[in-house]
Amino acid sequence: MIALGCDHGGFILKEAIRSVIEATGNECKDFGCFSEASVDYPVIAQNVGRAVASGECEKGILICGTGVGMSIAANKIHGVRCVVCSDCFSAKLSRMHNDANVLSLGARVLGPELAKMITELWLTTPFEGERHARRVGMINKLDNGETL
Numbered sequence: 001m002i003a004l005g006c007d008h009g010g011f012i013l014k015e016a017i018r019s020v021i022e023a024t025g026n027e028c029k030d031f032g033c034f035s036e037a038s039v040d041y042p043v044i045a046q047n048v049g050r051a052v053a054s055g056e057c058e059k060g061i062l063i064c065g066t067g068v069g070m071s072i073a074a075n076k077i078h079g080v081r082c083v084v085c086s087d088c089f090s091a092k093l094s095r096m097h098n099d100a101n102v103l104s105l106g107a108r109v110l111g112p113e114l115a116k117m118i119t120e121l122w123l124t125t126p127f128e129g130e131r132h133a134r135r136v137g138m139i140n141k142l143d144n145g146e147t148l
C-alpha cells in the first residue's frame with residue numbers, strides 16, 4: 001500500500017502518479033487533496049508521513065509545486081526519510097543507498113512523463129543494505145535525538 005498526497009499545486013499530476021503506483025502492482029491510499037482549491041501542504045505531508053511511519057503504508061509519495069515544502073514537512077515526522085527528486089539517478093540512489101520511504105515531486109518543476117519515470121524507478125528499486133544499512137541506522141539515531 002502506497003500513501004499518496006498532494007496540495008493544489010500537485011493535484012493535476014496526482015492522477016498520473018496514481019496510475020504508476022497501480023501499474024507497478026501497488027495499491028494506493030489517497031490522502032488528498034481532491035481539487036485545485038488552495039490547501040496547506042504541511043497537513044498533507046503530516047498525514048502521509050504518519051501513515052508511512054506507523055507502517056500503515058509501505059511508502060509514500062507527495063506532490064506540491066516544487067516538492068520542497070512537502071519534503072521539509074514530511075521529514076519532521078519521526079521515521080520518515082523523504083527525498084525530493086527531479087532526476088532518475090537521485091530517485092534510484094535514494095532507494096539503493098538511503099532507503100528513502102517517501103518521495104516528493106514538484107509538479108511545477110517536472111513534466112508529467114519525467115515525474116512518472118522517476119516514480120516508477122523509485123517504487124521498483126530495492127534498498128541495497130550492507131554498508132548503507134549502517135548509515136541509515138545512523139540517520140535513524142539522529143531522528144531519535146542521539147549523538148553519533
Ligand code: RB5
Nearest residue numbers: 009064065066068069070
Ligand atoms: C503552493 O503555492 C506552493 O507553495 C507549494 O505547492 C509548494 O511548492 C511548497 O513548497
